[in-house]
Amino acid sequence: MSTFVSLFIYGLSEGAILALAALGFVLIYKATGVINFAQGEFLLIGAYTFYTAFVILRLPIVVAALVGVVAAVIIGVLVERFILRPMVGQSHISIIMVTIGLAGLLSALVQMFFGTQPRSMPPLFPRNQLEILGAHIPANRLWVLLVAGIVLTLLTLFFQRSKHGIAMRAVADDQQAAMTVGISVRRVFALSWALAAVSALIAGILLADVTTVEMNLVNFGLLVFPVVILGGLDSVPGTIVGGLTIGLISQFVAGYLDPGLAEVAPYIVLVLILLVRPYGVFGEKRIERV
Amino acid sequence: MTNEPTPVAAGDAHLRSAESAAAGSSPAGTTGPGTLLTIDNIEVIYDEVILVLRGMSLGVAEGKIVALLGSNGAGKSTTLKAVSGLLPSEQGEIASGRITFAGEDITRLDPADRVRRGLSLCMEGRHIFGHLTVAENLQAGGYTASAKEDRLDFVYEFFPKLADMRSRTAGFLSGGEQQMLAIGRALMANPKLLMLDEPSLGLAPLLVEEIFSTIARLNAETGLTVLVVEQNAQTALSVAHHGYIMERGRIMLDDEAGALSQNPDVKEFYLGIGAGDKKKSYRDVKHYKRRKRWL
Ligand SMILES: Nc1ncnc2c1ncn2[C@@H]1O[C@H](COP(=O)(O)OP(=O)(O)OP(=O)(O)O)[C@@H](O)[C@H]1O
Ligand SMILES: [Mg+2]
Numbered sequence: 001m002s003t004f005v006s007l008f009i010y011g012l013s014e015g016a017i018l019a020l021a022a023l024g025f026v027l028i029y030k031a032t033g034v035i036n037f038a039q040g041e042f043l044l045i046g047a048y049t050f051y052t053a054f055v056i057l058r059l060p061i062v063v064a065a066l067v068g069v070v071a072a073v074i075i076g077v078l079v080e081r082f083i084l085r086p087m088v089g090q091s092h093i094s095i096i097m098v099t100i101g102l103a104g105l106l107s108a109l110v111q112m113f114f115g116t117q118p119r120s121m122p123p124l125f126p127r128n129q130l131e132i133l134g135a136h137i138p139a140n141r142l143w144v145l146l147v148a149g150i151v152l153t154l155l156t157l158f159f160q161r162s163k164h165g166i167a168m169r170a171v172a173d174d175q176q177a178a179m180t181v182g183i184s185v186r187r188v189f190a191l192s193w194a195l196a197a198v199s200a201l202i203a204g205i206l207l208a209d210v211t212t213v214e215m216n217l218v219n220f221g222l223l224v225f226p227v228v229i230l231g232g233l234d235s236v237p238g239t240i241v242g243g244l245t246i247g248l249i250s251q252f253v254a255g256y257l258d259p260g261l262a263e264v265a266p267y268i269v270l271v272l273i274l275l276v277r278p279y280g281v282f283g284e285k286r287i288e289r290v
Numbered sequence: 291m292t293n294e295p296t297p298v299a300a301g302d303a304h305l306r307s308a309e310s311a312a313a314g315s316s317p318a319g320t321t322g323p324g325t326l327l328t329i330d331n332i333e334v335i336y337d338e339v340i341l342v343l344r345g346m347s348l349g350v351a352e353g354k355i356v357a358l359l360g361s362n363g364a365g366k367s368t369t370l371k372a373v374s375g376l377l378p379s380e381q382g383e384i385a386s387g388r389i390t391f392a393g394e395d396i397t398r399l400d401p402a403d404r405v406r407r408g409l410s411l412c413m414e415g416r417h418i419f420g421h422l423t424v425a426e427n428l429q430a431g432g433y434t435a436s437a438k439e440d441r442l443d444f445v446y447e448f449f450p451k452l453a454d455m456r457s458r459t460a461g462f463l464s465g466g467e468q469q470m471l472a473i474g475r476a477l478m479a480n481p482k483l484l485m486l487d488e489p490s491l492g493l494a495p496l497l498v499e500e501i502f503s504t505i506a507r508l509n510a511e512t513g514l515t516v517l518v519v520e521q522n523a524q525t526a527l528s529v530a531h532h533g534y535i536m537e538r539g540r541i542m543l544d545d546e547a548g549a550l551s552q553n554p555d556v557k558e559f560y561l562g563i564g565a566g567d568k569k570k571s572y573r574d575v576k577h578y579k580r581r582k583r584w585l
Contacts, residue, residue: 163433167430167433169419169421169426170419170422170433172421173420173421173422174418175379176413177413177417177418177419178419178430179374179375179376179379179401179402180374180376180401180405180411180417180476181405181410181430181431181475181478182401182404182434182479184400184402
């Protein structure tokens with residue numbers, strides 16, 4: 001029982017981080033139709049920006065987080081403006097190639113400035129052991145889950161209720177019609193990239209707190225793909241459920257079966273989903289009568 | 291079905307009239323003070339080679355309903371896209387000429403700025419946001435508006451049916467309901483000029499009547515200026531004050547709506563009523579047209 005509880009909590013906290021990273025990917029895909037292969041690198045850049053502000057520049061944690069957010073917004077907007085916008089109208093393959101190139105560029109930049117040595121960061125959350133149903137869980141796991149949960153809730157509310165969230169969904173639905181009601185499609189594109197970079201930043205910081213700041217964060221970013229395929233690529237609730245599911249699957253496989261198998265388990269899920277339900281478990285069914 | 295217009299093959303109807311000689315520059319009676327929208331001799335090119343509008347001019351007086359009629363492919367939708375700034379999103383551009391709205395040159399303005407100045411378009415085929423609810427569609431429509439709540443009340447009052455369906459997914463509404471929603475969404479931006487592109491498309495005759503009486507009510511009760519493109523010429527002319535007839539990228543004829551629906555050429559080609567008030571077969575009309583061809 002105690003093993004189950006601790007695997008469950010580890011799985012949920014990792015899954016929530018994964019959902020955050022994947023949500024950025026989904027926002028971009030939904031609004032702009034671009035498949036962003038650099039989402040993992042956004043996570044990496046986010047973690048290192050925060051590390052620089054918090055550890056190297058010794059800024060207070062809240063200020064460091066704000067610096068990270070501002071940097072993420074700027075990076076997101078610049079990428080959209082100077083890399084993706086000139087590609088409008090190009091084939092899907094060229095656009096995918098461009099995001100792969102961007103991924104290479106971003107990780108090379110991080111290596112150039114920080115090298116490949118893992119960096120350790122002072123803990124962001126208390127790490128005292130809590131006893132939950134007989135299992136011993138470090139408190140920071142629960143903190144991570146809490147913060148990720150709050151951010152996911154805020155992003156979902158933004159998307160569902162706010163004026164700009166509705167504008168983003170309107171653009172995802174019909175770009176020309178969005179123009180006729182006065183929504184600036186360019187601004188929505190920029191907003192999607194900025195939000196994707198910010199959600200990746202938060203995922204990166206949380207992940208760095210439960211692991212270390214290192215290049216390997218990118219591999220975690222790759223897990224975005226099984227998550228979004230499971231979630232259906234364009235569904236926000238689907239992405240959250242997909243993230244939590246993949247997090248739980250890898251923890252349970254690692255705990256009960258084999259840690260090596262846990263590394264590939266998410267990709268096995270990915271292949272199975274593609275074979276059985278190509279539009280994911282929660283993908284929007286296209287409405288044809290429009 | 292008696293008031294259905296006779297089908298006319300694309301680009302096959304060419305009208306010639308005394309007025310059309312002057313139509314190239316600026317149509318009489320509709321420009322000058324009190325004109326809300328002026329299209330002045332524009333040329334529109336798609337993909338840098340396809341010339342679609344060739345010296346198109348038209349005026350819409352404030353507070354009026356103006357109908358823009360013409361056969362398939364004449365360039366009616368292109369005209370409305372030029373006015374609302376959608377051409378760049380279709381690789382189209384205004385190569386020459388000017389569009390003025392409320393006294394200001396808007397020829398090259400961003401589409402969002404045009405909406406903010408009071409120009410709204412209901413596109414052909416409705417284009418509602420299918421995955422959003424009715425209420426969210428209206429909220430999106432009010433994206434640029436300041437007094438959103440008032441507008442929402444106004445739209446729900448005008449279309450009580452929409453109020454009953456506010457939380458339904460828009461993509462599953464019927465065609466008529468979607469058209470109401472498209473008009474309601476455009477009204478959310480509080481426009482001075484509402485442009486409607488074939489609002490009757492694919493609707494049953496009874497619904498067509500309903501849509502047009504709604505347009506007439508909007509105009510009468512709120513003073514909204516309307517520019518409506520229609521295939522359904524008779525219905526459109528019955529509510530319009532003024533009508534324009536467009537062929538091959540320019541205006542061929544324009545007149546006060548009542549006079550236009552009495553014009554023998556218009557009757558023949560758009561209303562499907564022959565000279566002796568008997569309905570002519572498509573073959574006869576085509577034959578007759580060949581004689582009247584002027585190009
Ligand atoms: N995006 C585009 N690219 C190239 N050509 C276009 C484009 N849109 C329209 N055209 C062409 O311009 C001409 C006028 O089209 P438009 O849609 O304006 O006609 P319309 O009068 O609205 O016709 P309908 O009554 O069928 O809606 C047509 O010959 C059409 O093929
Ligand atoms: Mg058209």
